Every structure is written in structure tokens, then in C-alpha cells.
Amino acid sequence: MKGIQKYITYVVAGIFIPLIGLFAGTMTENGVTWRYQISNNAVEITGVDGSALGALIIPSTIEGLPVASIGDSAFMGSMLTSVEIGGNVTSIGDYAFWACSSLTNVTILDGVTSIGDCAFQYCEKLTSIAIPSSVTSIGDAAFFGSGSREKVHICDITKWCNIYFGDSYSNPIHYGSDLYLNGEKIVDLVIPNGVTNIAPYAFYSCKSIASITMPDSLISVGEDAFYDCSGITSIMIPGNVTVIGDNAFSGCSSLNIVYIPTGCTVDKFSFVGKHIVRYKPRIFVSLDTNGGCLEQTIFERQFHSVYGTMPIPSRIGFVFNGWYFNGERVSDETKVEALDDHILIAQWTPNRYQ
Secondary structure, rough: OOOOOOOOOOEEEEEEEEEEOEEEEEEEOOOOEEEEEEOOEEEEEEOOOOOOOOEEOOOOOOOOOOEEEEEOOOOOOEEEEEEEOOOOOOOEEEOOOOOOOOOOOEEOOOOEEOOOOOOOOOOOOOOOOEEEOOOOOEOOOOOOOOOOOEEEEEEHHHHHHHOOOOOOOOOOOOOOEEEEOOOOEOOEEEEOOOOEEEEOOOOOOOOOOOOOOOOOOOOOOOOOOOOOOOOOOOEOOOOOOEEEOOOOOOOOOOOOEEEEEEEOOEEOOOOOOOEEEEEEEEEOOOOOOOOOOOOOOOOEEOOOOOOOOOOOOOOOOOOEEHHHEEEEEEOOEEEEEOOOOOOEEEEEEOOOOO
């Protein structure tokens, strides 16, 4: 049962003898008396004696042992204004800072891997929180009712895309916070190449995002991943994406047009009322030399990539003017906008000097 210290002792000649290797004690440092228990040479903070007030820094060690965790309900209802969690802490327990109604700022240093269920629930004044790249999971409703938050700081987009969020309220940006990457507000979100999946709820209701660039490595977009990101106006889903989860882009009120590869499975509610354009991910481009000579007359390109270096054909008595599609000249830097296989036609000018 959570929240109960699990240790048993016998009293022999005034000495407490632990039966199962757990020890509970207190330590006073900088005016704060910490309650803790020790197991397997690691410390879990279980609270403080008296009321926890003002700014609090969780110690890295107690009794020479690393402080590895903050226990369930450890600071529930405390009058903290700020807290720094770092050093050796790897986990923050369920309800650890539940209903800390004066808490405005939380800094979690690198090393923490998990944040428990309801850990910061009802922290109504929480305006800023930093989540390190070491975090891999955030429990159900961890930030439910913490609605005044303005800034969420992260340092690694790749790691953020892979965090397990128990539900939408697990994500600290749920209530429309701005997301900051290494101190810079994210307006144009670039998902790094190598990311294969965007986790459910990853950018839920992030108001600062105006555009998204997704990598060719991407395979799936999780449910509610970009729910209610109201600043996004258009989306280009890469050609290797096969699944877009339920409501992944629902509530994106400014979204006008979405490019989706053929063969990609899409939840019917993700793009209600949006203009969807289906495109062929890999497009064959044929070259009509229009009387000229060229060894290779067909090549493959990806939709929305540049055509790249184009071959130059030859024709006796003529000067090559370039490749054209629908009357427009195609350069090496022109993006492939055709939705399917197509033909580029060579244009020539007679050479008057031959």
C-alpha cells in the first residue's frame, strides 16, 4: 500500500534491529529536518518534520548515501514556493507534490527518469518547470489542475518525443504552455532526423508551435500528439509514416491543408474539416529530351524534396534551355510539388553559330 513506511524492527536492549534491511531516520540540514528511509544503500525522502515552506533544494546525499527517490506523498499539501530536484534522484513518487498550492517553479535536474501519478497535481500557481532529457515516463494526471503554467523547458527534442505520458494531463504543456528548447521558445518545431515515433500527447496543446518539420525517418504519430496546437497552419506528413493516431491533430483550429502519403492510416477525427492532399511518397520523374540525347531518362524523387542535380542532354544544332514542367522551368533547387509520377520536357534554342 502506497504511502506507508514498510519496515519492521525488534527492540533488544534499547537497540532497534531492522528485520528487512530498511532504516528510517531524520537529518537536519540548513534548518530543514528531512525524514527518510534507507534501503539497498540508497535514500528515499519521505518528507520533512513540520511544514515545508519557501524554496527547497533536495539534497544529493544523506548519511553519505545517494538520495535516489522522493517518496509517495512526501510533500503533499506543503507551502513550497520552489523546488530543485537533482543530484542523484531518479524517481519522483506518486502524489509527491500534490496540492502544493504556492509552488511556482520546479527544476528537475538530469538523472530523474520517472515522475509518478499525480506528482504535481493541483499545483495551481506552477508557472515554470524544467524537464530533463533523462525523463522517460510521466504518470497519469501528473500535472492535472496545474493550469497557470507559462513555460516548460526541455533540452532534447528527440528524448521528448519518446517520453511515455500516461495521459494528456501527464504532459506539463497540457494547458497551453509555451515550450522552450535550451532557453529558446519553439515556434518552428523541427523533429530531428532519426526519430521514428512521436509519442502520444507529446505536444498536446502547445500554443507556441506555428510550424512542424518532420524527418523522413518518422514512421508513426501517436494519438493526441498535436491536439489543440492552434498555431499550426499546414502539415507535411513524411512519406514513410504509416500510422497517424486518434485525434493526433484534432483541435488545430488554424490548420488549413495537410499532405498525407498514400498508404498512411489516418484516424477519421484527426483532420475533420481540413483540406487533405494525398501524395505518392516516391515519384518517378521521366525526362522527355524533345529530340535530344540522354543516357538516363527516368529517376526517382520524394515528394516535396528538391529535384537535385539534373542531367544535361545534348542535341546537335541546339542549345539546351532547361527542363520544364507545366510551362515552368525546373532548377536543381525546385521542390517536387507534383503529387504523382510526371514528365519533364527539355526545351531548346537553335544554335545560330553552327
